[in-house]
Amino acid sequence: MAMNDEQPRMREHEMVTTTAAHRIEVRALGQRLGRTQVIEGLDLEVEAGVFGLLGPNGAGKTTLLRTLATVLGPSSGSLRLLGLDVADGRERRELRRRLGYLPQHLGYYPNFTVFEFVEYFALLKEMPADDVRRAVARAIERVGLEDRARAKLKTLSGGMLRRVGIAQAIVNGPDLLLLDEPTAGLDPEQRVGFRALLREIGEEAVVIVSTHLIEDVAAACSEVALMERGRIVFRGTPDALAALGDDASAGDSALERGYSALERGYSRALAEARA
Amino acid sequence: MTAGLRLFTIETRRNAGLWLFPVLVGLAWYAGHERYPDGVTLWIDVSFGIGMGMVLAALAAGGLAAFMAGRNRRRGMSELLATTPQSPAVREVSLWASTAIWGILAYLSVGAYFLVDGVRHATWGGPDPLPILVGLTAMVAFSAIGYAAGALVPSRFVVPVVPVALYLAQVVALLGWDRPSMFLVPWGFLESGHSVFTEIHASWALWLIPWLVGLAVVALAATVLRQKRTPRVITALTVGMTLAIVSGAMLLRMEQREGDPVPYDSVCAETPIPVCVHPAYRAVLDETAAIAGPVLAPLAGIDGAPQRAGQIAFGTDQPDVLTIAPWSSRYDTEGVVAYGVAADVIAPNRYPNPNFTSAGFGLTEVQGALILWLLRQADPAWATETLESRLPLLPNDVPFEEWDTHVPRLVAASERFAALDPAERHAWLDAHFADVRAGRLTLDDLP
Numbered sequence: 001m002a003m004n005d006e007q008p009r010m011r012e013h014e015m016v017t018t019t020a021a022h023r024i025e026v027r028a029l030g031q032r033l034g035r036t037q038v039i040e041g042l043d044l045e046v047e048a049g050v051f052g053l054l055g056p057n058g059a060g061k062t063t064l065l066r067t068l069a070t071v072l073g074p075s076s077g078s079l080r081l082l083g084l085d086v087a088d089g090r091e092r093r094e095l096r097r098r099l100g101y102l103p104q105h106l107g108y109y110p111n112f113t114v115f116e117f118v119e120y121f122a123l124l125k126e127m128p129a130d131d132v133r134r135a136v137a138r139a140i141e142r143v144g145l146e147d148r149a150r151a152k153l154k155t156l157s158g159g160m161l162r163r164v165g166i167a168q169a170i171v172n173g174p175d176l177l178l179l180d181e182p183t184a185g186l187d188p189e190q191r192v193g194f195r196a197l198l199r200e201i202g203e204e205a206v207v208i209v210s211t212h213l214i215e216d217v218a219a220a221c222s223e224v225a226l227m228e229r230g231r232i233v234f235r236g237t238p239d240a241l242a243a244l245g246d247d248a249s250a251g252d253s254a255l256e257r258g259y260s261a262l263e264r265g266y267s268r269a270l271a272e273a274r275a
Numbered sequence: 276m277t278a279g280l281r282l283f284t285i286e287t288r289r290n291a292g293l294w295l296f297p298v299l300v301g302l303a304w305y306a307g308h309e310r311y312p313d314g315v316t317l318w319i320d321v322s323f324g325i326g327m328g329m330v331l332a333a334l335a336a337g338g339l340a341a342f343m344a345g346r347n348r349r350r351g352m353s354e355l356l357a358t359t360p361q362s363p364a365v366r367e368v369s370l371w372a373s374t375a376i377w378g379i380l381a382y383l384s385v386g387a388y389f390l391v392d393g394v395r396h397a398t399w400g401g402p403d404p405l406p407i408l409v410g411l412t413a414m415v416a417f418s419a420i421g422y423a424a425g426a427l428v429p430s431r432f433v434v435p436v437v438p439v440a441l442y443l444a445q446v447v448a449l450l451g452w453d454r455p456s457m458f459l460v461p462w463g464f465l466e467s468g469h470s471v472f473t474e475i476h477a478s479w480a481l482w483l484i485p486w487l488v489g490l491a492v493v494a495l496a497a498t499v500l501r502q503k504r505t506p507r508v509i510t511a512l513t514v515g516m517t518l519a520i521v522s523g524a525m526l527l528r529m530e531q532r533e534g535d536p537v538p539y540d541s542v543c544a545e546t547p548i549p550v551c552v553h554p555a556y557r558a559v560l561d562e563t564a565a566i567a568g569p570v571l572a573p574l575a576g577i578d579g580a581p582q583r584a585g586q587i588a589f590g591t592d593q594p595d596v597l598t599i600a601p602w603s604s605r606y607d608t609e610g611v612v613a614y615g616v617a618a619d620v621i622a623p624n625r626y627p628n629p630n631f632t633s634a635g636f637g638l639t640e641v642q643g644a645l646i647l648w649l650l651r652q653a654d655p656a657w658a659t660e661t662l663e664s665r666l667p668l669l670p671n672d673v674p675f676e677e678w679d680t681h682v683p684r685l686v687a688a689s690e691r692f693a694a695l696d697p698a699e700r701h702a703w704l705d706a707h708f709a710d711v712r713a714g715r716l717t718l719d720d721l722p
Contacts, residue, residue, distance in 0.1 A: 070357070096359055097360045103355055107347075107350040109289065109346070110350075119281070123285075124282070124356065126278070129277055129278045132281070168355075
């Protein structure tokens with residue numbers, strides 16, 4: 001299976017030279033859902049590579065990904081993704097051709113086969129008709145489902161469905177890949193393979209992964225950010241995050257301890273500010 | 276294969292319509308077959324029979340479309356689809372088309388079956404495209420309306436409600452059969468009288484088709500407009516509304532009328548009183564004459580008796596022609612048909628008993644006795660069947676329970692009349708036939 005090829009983690013200095021076409025720029029982003037201000041004044045620039053998004057539940061990670069995926073229009077601020085202004089209808093459409101998105105809760109059509117489902121999205125992403133079948137086969141192969149390509153989705157396990165979701169996200173060879181909890185439901189072997197796939201895609205594309213699994217970040221991400229209450233409170237390399245940990249911090253790995261220390265520190269600072 | 280076609284192919288193959296297809300075929304066949312001719316096959320009946328296939332199938336197609344329109348919402352796919360560049364118009368129309376195609380295929384499959392049967396058996400005229408096209412556009416329009424309802428009303432109940440609502444909307448529009456709204460309903464056109472005697476109401480069909488197309492375009496444009504307002508969608512909505520309003524207004528101004536008569540020369544059997552049918556029914560002339568001929572034979576040359584028995588267009592009664600229907604085994608036995616011929620010639624002015632409380636049908640006893648005589652002299656089995664089936668022979672005011680008391684008097688009178696010398700019988704009929712038909716005689720007047 002292609003996902004089994006563990007490769008050395010890419011470091012910042014190994015990133016490919018990026019241009020506006022391989023960069024996202026978020027300025028003063030505000031996102032209000034109903035009466036709740038989910039994201040407030042968020043600035044973010046990300047270039048090609050795998051970018052991990054960490055944070056507790058309700059921090060705004062999913063809302064940020066949905067905004068970047070153009071599911072939600074920003075309440076305030078501006079987005080320039082891959083050099084394209086999402087406020088402009090024509091540029092947004094061009095962006096969507098180059099976008100891959102895996103939502104937290106993947107819907108699917110139970111009677112479609114794996115091949116048909118991925119092909120369906122390839123067609124909706126307006127891929128050239130001549131390239132579609134080859135690209136679909138390649139995407140299915142990359143997530144290790146080639147032997148289930150003709151199986152109907154309703155016959156697949158949760159982990160396999162997650163891989164189908166990943167396949168539809170990468171079928172168009174996206175320049176911007178947004179994945180919300182992509183490894184949920186994958187077994188350890190599949191997760192190892194998936195990380196390798198992420199690193200491979202991240203060599204040329206901007207990949208943003210929202211996850212609760214620190215080890216995914218450690219293994220796959222060249223850069224990581226921690227979100228708290230709609231803001232980014234830390235940004236750096238996984239090593240930098242790990243360095244924040246100490247013996248008093250909870251966690252089984254250096255990265256988990258760094259994450260815990262950062263969260264504890266932020267919570268304490270917030271409590272002091274409130275007091 | 277283009278991307279759009281491939282999208283349509285995938286949607287079609289995995290559509291719920293595939294599973295519902297046998298049901299759609301069954302409904303189209305049932306509704307069409309109900310109107311399909313038995314006995315003589317005429318192209319006009321075949322064409323309207325095909326069109327009638329929509330009456331039930333279009334309701335089911337509407338419900339199916341409502342179900343499919345809610346698919347993305349039901350499956351939690353809306354978010355993912357929103358991130359694709361393909362326009363909602365293409366997505367929605369592709370899903371609708373791949374759903375509607377199953378209803379259309381069912382309708383056309385049944386239509387093809389009827390057409391093949393028509394090619395093999397039809398004896399008169401040729402296929403008429405108008406009722407077939409009206410049925411087809413109704414299938415499209417009902418499916419589009421159902422799709423719009425399913426997309427715009429996020430409720431699980433919309434699927435069963437759509438077919439019921441479409442049915443009720445038609446029934447309400449058709450109530451009374453004399454309101455202008457009936458012209459808006461394809462079912463109304465397909466149920467309207469059609470025959471080989473008159474041209475069909477072509478202008479009705481020709482305005483129904485753009486009306487239905489307009490409704491379909493409005494429904495689909497409204498569905499897309501919910502997601503995205505583009506000049507193209509607004510243009511489609513405007514065009515659809517214009518089409519629907521103009522053609523709807525023309526339909527509401529339409530008047531109920533008989534079509535123009537189509538000239539023809541009857542074909543007749545050489546019976547004492549000639550029995551004639553429209554040439555389209557030539558195939559059943561012998562069967563028709565074999566019943567009507569013997570029943571009417573003793574009346575040949577009687578003053579006031581019909582000169583001819585034949586099939587004539589509705590509403591064009593002629594005093595010297597007894598109107599009879601060509602033979603069909605669909606509804607009646609030979610005895611019942613023979614009774615109808617005898618009753619029509621002896622008691623043309625009988626009227627239905629409005630309360631159905633008595634054995635009679637506005638007949639006098641003399642008329643009942645003479646009907647029995649005509650049947651018995653033609654074929655005793657027909658008289659027996661009339662008596663056993665208790666077909667109307669008695670006056671209106673005779674209750675059913677007194678049937679057995681009164682009928683023996685009629686039987687005795689008819690046997691007495693049958694026993695008369697033919698010349699005497701002929702002379703009596705010649706003198707009294709008009710009084711018999713007018714119901715002015717009592718049983719005592721019968722020799």
